[in-house]
Amino acid sequence: MRTPLAQEIKRLTDKEKREKWENLLAFQIKAAGLPVPMREYLWHQSRKWRADFAWVRNAFWPWLIIEVDGGQWLAKGGHTTGAGYERDRERDAEAILAGWIVLRVTPRMIESGKALKYIEAMFKFRTTSSKP
Numbered sequence: 001m002r003t004p005l006a007q008e009i010k011r012l013t014d015k016e017k018r019e020k021w022e023n024l025l026a027f028q029i030k031a032a033g034l035p036v037p038m039r040e041y042l043w044h045q046s047r048k049w050r051a052d053f054a055w056v057r058n059a060f061w062p063w064l065i066i067e068v069d070g071g072q073w074l075a076k077g078g079h080t081t082g083a084g085y086e087r088d089r090e091r092d093a094e095a096i097l098a099g100w101i102v103l104r105v106t107p108r109m110i111e112s113g114k115a116l117k118y119i120e121a122m123f124k125f126r127t128t129s130s131k132p
Contacts, residue, residue, distance in 0.1 A: 003111065014070070021107045022052055022068055028116045029053075034123055037066070043100065049091055054100075062100045064122055066115075067092075069106050 012020060022039070030036060041054035043062065053066035069088075092102045103122065105115035 018070055021110050025110045025115055032116060032120060062098060065095055065100045065102045067104045069104055
């Protein structure tokens with residue numbers, strides 16, 4: 001059974017859906033008192049790859065990227081086609097090699113609060129870890 005929010009979002013265009021989920025996650029992050037991330041952060045200059053959300057310690061020390069995956073339930077969603085899946089994995093690998101931690105979340109994870117819990121756990125780990 002779809003929740004009222006899911007029913008409302010179903011009627012929107014793909015762009016509107018993406019913005020709705022990302023705005024909801026941004027609201028949750030702010031309401032939780034977490035540092036505000038950069039949105040649509042250009043993290044790879046030559047490939048022009050952007051992160052939906054990014055926290056950067058400084059210019060030489062990347063930290064956390066959040067990617068909101070949408071359309072995984074569509075027959076031909078951007079993240080479910082063979083080519084789309086390959087592109088996502090390549091981008092993830094390049095981000096990890098560049099020093100980023102990549103966390104991929106879905107709209108259901110955002111709506112349920114799981115995405116926020118994962119982000120909070122990352123901040124907790126960062127502050128309790130002895131690693132830089």
